[in-house]
Amino acid sequence: xxxxxxxxxxxxxxxxxxxxxxxxxxxxxxxxxxxxxxxxxxxxxxxxxxxxxxxxxxxxxxxxxxxxxxxxxxxxxxxxxxxxxxxxxxxxxxxxxxxxxxxxxxxxxxxxxxxxxxxxxxxxxxxxxxxxxxxxxxxxxxxxxxxxxxxxxxxxxxxxxxxxxxxxxxxxxxxxxxxxxxxxxxxxxxxxxxxxxxxxxxxxxxxxxxxxxxxxxxxxxxxxxxx
Amino acid sequence: xxxxxxxxxxxxxxxxxxxxxxxxxxxxxxxxxxxxxxxxxxxxxxxxxxxxxxxxxxxxxxxxxxxxxxxxxxxxxxxxxxxxxxxxxxxxxxxxxxxxxxxxxxxxxxxxxxxxxxxxxxxxxxxxxxxxxxxxxxxxxxxxxxxxxxxxxxxxxxxxxxxxxxxxxxxxxxxxxxxxxxxxxxxxxxxxxxxxxxxxxxxxxxxxxxxxxxxxxxxxxxxxxxxxxxxxxxxxxxxxxxxxxxxxxxxxxxxxxxxxxxxxxxxxxxxxxxxxxxxxxxxxxxxxxxxxxxxxxxxxxxx
Numbered sequence: 175x176x177x178x179x180x181x182x183x184x185x186x187x188x189x190x191x192x193x194x195x196x197x198x199x200x201x202x203x204x205x206x207x208x209x210x211x212x213x214x215x216x217x218x219x220x221x222x223x224x225x226x227x228x229x230x231x232x233x234x235x236x237x238x239x240x241x242x243x244x245x246x247x248x249x250x251x252x253x254x255x256x257x258x259x260x261x262x263x264x265x266x267x268x269x270x271x272x273x274x275x276x277x278x279x280x281x282x283x284x285x286x287x288x289x290x291x292x293x294x295x296x297x298x299x300x301x302x303x304x305x306x307x308x309x310x311x312x313x314x315x316x317x318x319x320x321x322x323x324x325x326x327x328x329x330x331x332x333x334x335x336x337x338x339x340x341x342x343x344x345x346x347x348x349x350x351x352x353x354x355x356x357x358x359x360x361x362x363x364x365x366x367x368x369x370x371x372x373x374x375x376x377x378x379x380x381x382x383x384x385x386x387x388x389x390x391x392x393x394x395x396x397x398x399x400x401x
Numbered sequence: 402x403x404x405x406x407x408x409x410x411x412x413x414x415x416x417x418x419x420x421x422x423x424x425x426x427x428x429x430x431x432x433x434x435x436x437x438x439x440x441x442x443x444x445x446x447x448x449x450x451x452x453x454x455x456x457x458x459x460x461x462x463x464x465x466x467x468x469x470x471x472x473x474x475x476x477x478x479x480x481x482x483x484x485x486x487x488x489x490x491x492x493x494x495x496x497x498x499x500x501x502x503x504x505x506x507x508x509x510x511x512x513x514x515x516x517x518x519x520x521x522x523x524x525x526x527x528x529x530x531x532x533x534x535x536x537x538x539x540x541x542x543x544x545x546x547x548x549x550x551x552x553x554x555x556x557x558x559x560x561x562x563x564x565x566x567x568x569x570x571x572x573x574x575x576x577x578x579x580x581x582x583x584x585x586x587x588x589x590x591x592x593x594x595x596x597x598x599x600x601x602x603x604x605x606x607x608x609x610x611x612x613x614x615x616x617x618x619x620x621x622x623x624x625x626x627x628x629x630x631x632x633x634x635x636x637x638x639x640x641x642x643x644x645x646x647x648x649x650x651x652x653x654x655x656x657x658x659x660x661x662x663x664x665x666x667x668x669x670x671x672x673x674x675x676x677x678x679x680x681x682x683x684x685x686x687x688x689x690x691x692x693x694x695x696x697x698x699x700x701x702x703x704x
Contacts, residue, residue, distance in 0.1 A: 180580040182630035182660040183688040187581065194625060206425070218704050221424030221628035223652045228424065228628030232704040234696050238685045305626060306427040307652030310536055314626070351537055369538070375426050375527065 176249050178242055184218070184233045186242055188249065191225045194316065199304050200261055200381035201254050202227050212248060216241065222380045223305040224314075263383045266348065268297070268339050269394035270361035273401040275339075276331075277358040281324055293388050295319045296360065301346065303382045311350040311367050313378035318344050330356035335400075337362045339386070346386075350374070364397050403468050403517070403550040406542050410462035410504070413542040415521055417453040420529035420538075421703055424651050430631060431531035431538070432647050434607060434670035435512050436663060437567065438476030440699040442516035445473045445493050445559040450701045452520030453530040455542070457513045460504040462542070464515075466496045468552035471518040475561070477510030477569065477671055491561040495554065510569035510671035518553035535608055535648050569671040575644075576665050576683035581633060581657035582619065590617045594658060598677040599642065605674055607648040609635075612678065616640025619656045626654040632661040634680075644669070662688045664695060 181187040190198055190205075199222070206220045206227055219230040231241050270293045272279050282292060301315035308314075318341055326342045331354060334340070338349045340357025349355060350367035363386075367374050378384070395401075416439070419432025433439040433456055443452050455462075460479035474481050474490040481488050482503045488494055490513070496502065504513055523530050523539070532539030542548075586594070597614050604611035617640050628651055629635070635643045635655040644661055645653075661669070662683055669678070695701070 180578060180660075180685060181628075182580060182632060183578060183662060183685065183692055185630045187627065192625075215704065219422050219424045219430075221651055223627045224625045226625075226627045228630060230421070230424070230630070232702075233689050233692060234702060235704070237689055305652055306425065307626070307628075308427065308650055310423070310426050310428045310538075312427055369527075372527075375423070375428075380425070 178245055178249070180238070181228055185228055185230045186245060188227045188229065188245065189225055190227070194224050194304065196302055197256050198225055199302055203379060203381040205249075205252050208252060209245075209248060213244070223307065261381050261383055262379070263300075263385060264378065266363050266365055266384060266386050267389045268361040268363050268386045269389050269391060269399060270296070271391055271394075274362035275360040277324075278360045281322070281358060281360065284324075285321065287321070292322055292360075295322045296346070297386045297388055301384045303378050303380050303384060304345075305380060306378055309350065309353060310369060311374050311377055313347060313384070315346045315384050316344050318346050324358045326356040327358065330354055334359060335362065336368060337364060339363060362394075362399070364394065364399055403466070403470055403552065404464040404548040405467055406544055406546045406548065407465050407501070408461060408463035408503075409542040409544050409546070410457060410460060412458040413462055414456050414532040414534070415453050415523050415539065416456045416531045417520070417529055418451040418701070418703065419647065420527055420531055420533070423527055424628060427651050428527060428536060428538075429533060429648050429651055431529060431533040433514065434647055435476055435514070435667045437667040438512070439514050439516075440701070441491065441561055442473045442475040442514045444699055445475070445561065446471060446516055446518050447557070448516060448518065448520060450699055452516065453523060454517075454520070455515040455548070457504050457515065459511055460506045460513070463501060463503045464548075466498055466500040466502065467547070468498055469554045470496045470550060471553040471555050471557060472496050472502075473516045473559075474513055475516070476513040478508040479504035479513045480506060480508055481513065489560070491566050493557055493559045507673075511673060512670055517550040518555060519551045522549040522551070533648050567668065567671070572677060572679075573665065573668045573672065574679050574681050575669065576662045576688070577634065577659040577680045578662065578683055578685055578688055580630070580660040582621070583659050585621060585656065586617070586619050586658055590619065591658075593617050595680050595682065598679050601672055601674050601676050601678060603674045605672075607646055609646050609649055610644040610669060612642045612644070614641065621656055624654050624656055626652045628652050629657065630660055632663060632666050633657045634659055634661060663692060
């Protein structure tokens with residue numbers, strides 16, 4: 175199912191499906207690259223998300239009618255593939271502990287689970303980057319094992335420290351900077367994902383794969399971790 | 402060295418046309434809230450359309466000129482003065498070294514733009530000088546900060562003809578393109594949306610403008626987060642609209658009933674809380690025609 179709809183006076187939204195599907199992010203990323211090459215003089219910006227791609231174009235150079243039909247042709251000619259083996263795999267070390275994982279103790283109690291069992295479930299899954307948003311470098315990763323899923327907090331926290339790892343329903347993510355937020359915090363990474371390092375802008379791309387691995391409290395502290 | 406900030410004001414930031422090419426990085430477009438006033442200010446100084454300006458919200462600002470600079474103030478009437486003398490806005494003004502520029506409080510509108518010949522030379526961050534406080538990109542103006550720009554002393558006397566100067570006290574109608582989930586709202590819910598006067602609430606900032614009124618509903622099982630364009634109108638869980646503005650997040654999971662035309666958002670940028678707004682349907686071809694005319698007049702070429 176492909177559908178192009180109006181998004182704004184200089185933008186169109188393409189839907190590639192109506193359900194979250196692991197084969198979509200990489201296909202959408204590839205299609206975005208192809209558009210960039212094919213219409214480099216017309217396209218201003220491309221914003222992918224789970225099942226869609228927002229295409230911002232220069233209305234000085236083309237019109238809604240003309241560009242939507244060109245997009246339709248590009249879509250018709252694009253070859254979608256079922257699986258991708260070649261996407262990048264990013265490893266993120268996490269200290270899963272009660273001092274930094276503010277919601278961990280509660281989640282374990284709610285789910286009648288040991289901390290080791292919880293860590294095993296969170297860190298054994300290979301996640302996919304479905305979208306980047308909320309704030310720069312904030313990557314929405316899915317799918318979290320059903321046994322450790324948890325809904326967003328009813329009242330978001332005012333301040334979550336940079337590096338905090340959270341869960342919201344079937345998604346997990348790392349907060350790149352100090353911010354407010356309502357995800358269940360289960361641990362923290364020492365990896366600097368802030369834009370103090372401008373290279374982090376490209377740290378995650380939709381379609382990339384991400385894996386977390388546990389580090390001990392000692393390793394976390396030795397490398398400068400704060401409690 | 403060009404200006405020393407003696408009073409930073411309530412919320413004063415450097416802005417330009419925006420950070421337009423980082424949606425895939427989760428970075429919002431940022432940039433000036435009132436594109437009309439901003440473009441006039443740069444236009445009168447014969448600047449590039451993307452030259453950076455100061456966006457002064459509500460006033461409380463005082464600057465000391467450290468050089469001769471040609472400036473132009475457009476947008477809200479915040480009681481602009483040079484050396485305590487009322488000074489025209491929508492008009493180029495030659496500032497001399499040692500002059501004090503001040504904006505005290507809003508008389509008409511809320512956002513004033515100070516353009517300087519050649520723009521401010523602040524750091525370019527990810528392709529733009531626009532400050533985005535929500536994303537920790539840049540900072541708002543602080544006391545004793547020095548704002549750099551090139552000194553300029555040009556014989557130039559440009560102004561906006563009175564008939565083009567907007568009246569910010571007038572009621573506004575926001576023209577809405579039928580985008581995103583527009584067609585999924587029922588006829589009766591759309592009629593309710595277009596039929597009422599909404600009130601601008603206090604939750605009205607660079608990120609978004611939350612409106613109060615009679616709630617509308619959309620029956621939809623699941624909404625998957627998708628990229629939101631500038632001006633798109635989310636209907637939150639409580640059934641009330643939030644108009645997404647320059648510093649809004651790039652993606653979100655509420656249904657959107659449409660997208661407000663950019664030049665109407667420029668008018669919205671001058672509105673105080675508690676004023677009324679109404680929506681009206683607009684056709685994409687009309688929107689593109691009007692925006693194209695605007696872009697051509699101000700020589701805007703975003704790509």
